[in-house]
Amino acid sequence: MSTLRVPVDVSxxxxxxxxxxxxxxxxxxxVRVLDRERIGQAWVGSLPSVWHRDPEPANxxxxxxxxxxxxxxxxxxxxxxxxxxxxxxxxxxxxxGAPSVRLYPMQLGIGATSSALSSVVxxxxxxxxVVQLTVRFEDLRQRHPMDGVGDLTAAHIRxxxxxxxxxxVIVSGAGRDLIEETHWSLTPSEQNRLFxxxxxxxxxxxxxxxxxxxxxxxxxxxxxxxxxxxxxxxPLATFSLLPTFLPPVTISxxxxxxAAARAVATR
Amino acid sequence: xxxxxxxxxxxxFHWAGSRDDFARYNASRLRAGEAxxxxxxxxxxxxxxxxxxxxxxxSPADVTAGNDAMYAIALDQPSRVRAFVHVNPNHTGHALAxxxxxxxxxxxxxxxxxxxxxDDPLVDPIAAEAGKRGLPVLHHVWQHRQRxxxxxxxxxxxxxxxLATRHPDTNFILAHIGGGGDWAHTINVIRDVPNVYPxxxxxxxxxxxxxxxxxxxxxxxxxxxADLTLCTGLAKLQALEGIGLPDGALDDICWRNATRIFPPNxxxxx
Numbered sequence: 192m193s194t195l196r197v198p199v200d201v202s203x204x205x206x207x208x209x210x211x212x213x214x215x216x217x218x219x220x221x222v223r224v225l226d227r228e229r230i231g232q233a234w235v236g237s238l239p240s241v242w243h244r245d246p247e248p249a250n251x252x253x254x255x256x257x258x259x260x261x262x263x264x265x266x267x268x269x270x271x272x273x274x275x276x277x278x279x280x281x282x283x284x285x286x287x288g289a290p291s292v293r294l295y296p297m298q299l300g301i302g303a304t305s306s307a308l309s310s311v312v313x314x315x316x317x318x319x320x321v322v323q324l325t326v327r328f329e330d331l332r333q334r335h336p337m338d339g340v341g342d343l344t345a346a347h348i349r350x351x352x353x354x355x356x357x358x359x360v361i362v363s364g365a366g367r368d369l370i371e372e373t374h375w376s377l378t379p380s381e382q383n384r385l386f387x388x389x390x391x392x393x394x395x396x397x398x399x400x401x402x403x404x405x406x407x408x409x410x411x412x413x414x415x416x417x418x419x420x421x422x423x424x425x426p427l428a429t430f431s432l433l434p435t436f437l438p439p440v441t442i443s444x445x446x447x448x449x450a451a452a453r454a455v456a457t458r
Numbered sequence: 459x460x461x462x463x464x465x466x467x468x469x470x471f472h473w474a475g476s477r478d479d480f481a482r483y484n485a486s487r488l489r490a491g492e493a494x495x496x497x498x499x500x501x502x503x504x505x506x507x508x509x510x511x512x513x514x515x516x517s518p519a520d521v522t523a524g525n526d527a528m529y530a531i532a533l534d535q536p537s538r539v540r541a542f543v544h545v546n547p548n549h550t551g552h553a554l555a556x557x558x559x560x561x562x563x564x565x566x567x568x569x570x571x572x573x574x575x576x577d578d579p580l581v582d583p584i585a586a587e588a589g590k591r592g593l594p595v596l597h598h599v600w601q602h603r604q605r606x607x608x609x610x611x612x613x614x615x616x617x618x619x620x621l622a623t624r625h626p627d628t629n630f631i632l633a634h635i636g637g638g639g640d641w642a643h644t645i646n647v648i649r650d651v652p653n654v655y656p657x658x659x660x661x662x663x664x665x666x667x668x669x670x671x672x673x674x675x676x677x678x679x680x681x682x683x684a685d686l687t688l689c690t691g692l693a694k695l696q697a698l699e700g701i702g703l704p705d706g707a708l709d710d711i712c713w714r715n716a717t718r719i720f721p722p723n724x725x726x727x728x
Contacts, residue, residue: 201486207563209666211642211666212666213665213666214666214669227700253628329660329664330638330662332639333638333639333640333641333662336604386574386664393661393686393687393689393690394490394687394689395486395487395490395688395689395690396483396484396486396487396490396686396688397483397486397686397687398486400689418665419665420664420665420698421572421663421664421665422663422664422665422693422694422696422698424663424692424697425663425689425690425693427693428689428690428692428693428696429689429693431493432490432493432494432688432689432692434489
């Protein structure tokens with residue numbers, strides 16, 4: 192089986208999930224899990240902040256939680272671009288060494304054509320912050336009756352990528368359909384600033400990951416483990432089941448994406 | 459610690475009547491299964507998988523054709539594939555005849571999808587026949603079905619347990635706790651129903667799911683399985699290996715429980 196060397200997991204969170212109990216969603220446990228799976232580093236968000244009105248307190252908690260593990264855990268705070276003071280959250284993120292911020296337009300009811308979305312993407316580009324979007328936390332069939340939010344749409348992703356030629360975007364939790372719908376609706380230069388994790392892309396026998404590596408290129412992908420919501424082993428297992436007759440596969444480096452975003456920042 | 463063997467009691471194949479790239483699909487399953495260490499795939503084909511009648515409401519002709527294709531694959535791969543006989547309970551006579559024909563053709567279990575609610579009286583003759591022949595029934599289940607979903611008459615654990623309670627001498631495999639819906643709801647429903655064995659298959663890989671089932675029902679009623687996504691099956695296998703199960707429990711989940719509920723000598727060498 193193929194082995195994936197993972198320098199960075201871009202799709203990790205800590206903190207409680209409102210709709211079910213998660214075992215030990217804590218920073219120190221995440222550090223041990225990363226060590227067990229030989230993953231060098233994780234970009235970490237605050238899970239409860241996804242549903243908070245004002246994410247600032249949860250971001251402060253996130254910074255405090257990851258600070259003792261600064262060599263392994265990098266904060267990816269949540270930004271709500273329709274809440275007063277959101278630009279200060281971006282400056283806080285830069286000050287805390289965040290490589291990215293996380294936007295949850297579906298949970299906030301922010302449409303793809305919203306000026307709030309385009310404004311925050313431009314502001315992220317100004318500051319060299321990668322924009323992270325999350326398609327889902329649970330399968331649509333499973334969601335709590337109070338979790339009526341739909342999956343992130345291709346229109347939202349396209350809007351983020353097209354807003355600013357300096358915007359770098361990483362999407363977590365997309366399946367093959369959403370990835371293809373979005374990728375093939377962008378110009379090559381837009382495609383080059385958009386990256387996907389493959390935590391929700393299937394391996395054999397449908398072999399969606401193999402198909403996407405062949406058609407989009409493995410360099411469009413980064414590693415995302417979806418801890419603590421899902422088993423971090425899943426994307427590793429999917430990668431390991433790639434056919435051995437494929438040429439050696441190299442996915443993109445999250446650190447390189449962050450460096451590219453910073454290289455074009457203006458502030 | 460890896461299990462000594464691995465049986466996937468919830469597998470599927472395709473055939474020329476169901477999709478054009480069936481050979482690639484089937485080869486991919488076998489190749490990945492070999493990489494994962496799967497000793498036996500116990501599999502079914504659901505008619506034409508929607509091509510000429512709906513997947514979950516397969517016509518009698520499609521049921522028969524799909525079963526024939528499944529038996530041919532099992533015959534072609536005797537060292538690693540076993541067959542379920544798939545039936546549609548809306549056609550009782552056909553279903554019972556298919557079971558008899560399936561057993562003669564080597565089938566070792568009965569597959570029910572979502573053609574009729576599990577607690578409907580029409581399912582009783584099938585459950586009784588399976589019990590009489592010592593065949594387990596693999597039943598498609600929507601975990602905590604809170605409404606009707608299109609193109610299927612899905613059942614949840616509550617409905618399957620009603621059937622299982624009426625047929626205590628028949629073993630039922632409750633399909634894919636990771637296959638959609640709320641797996642946490644199912645746990646309490648089946649906890650005290652000894653002839654219902656949940657399988658771990660499905661694309662869902664929620665943290666805490668496997669631990670919760672083992673805590674509730676113990677390792678002797680849980681069946682490792684993959685269904686349509688071998689990748690998530692491998693992830694759950696690796697998670698089980700890391701949980702710290704007591705001696706023998708991993709083997710129970712991964713293959714020994716299957717050898718107990720399928721007919722004797724279904725899996726030579728295990």
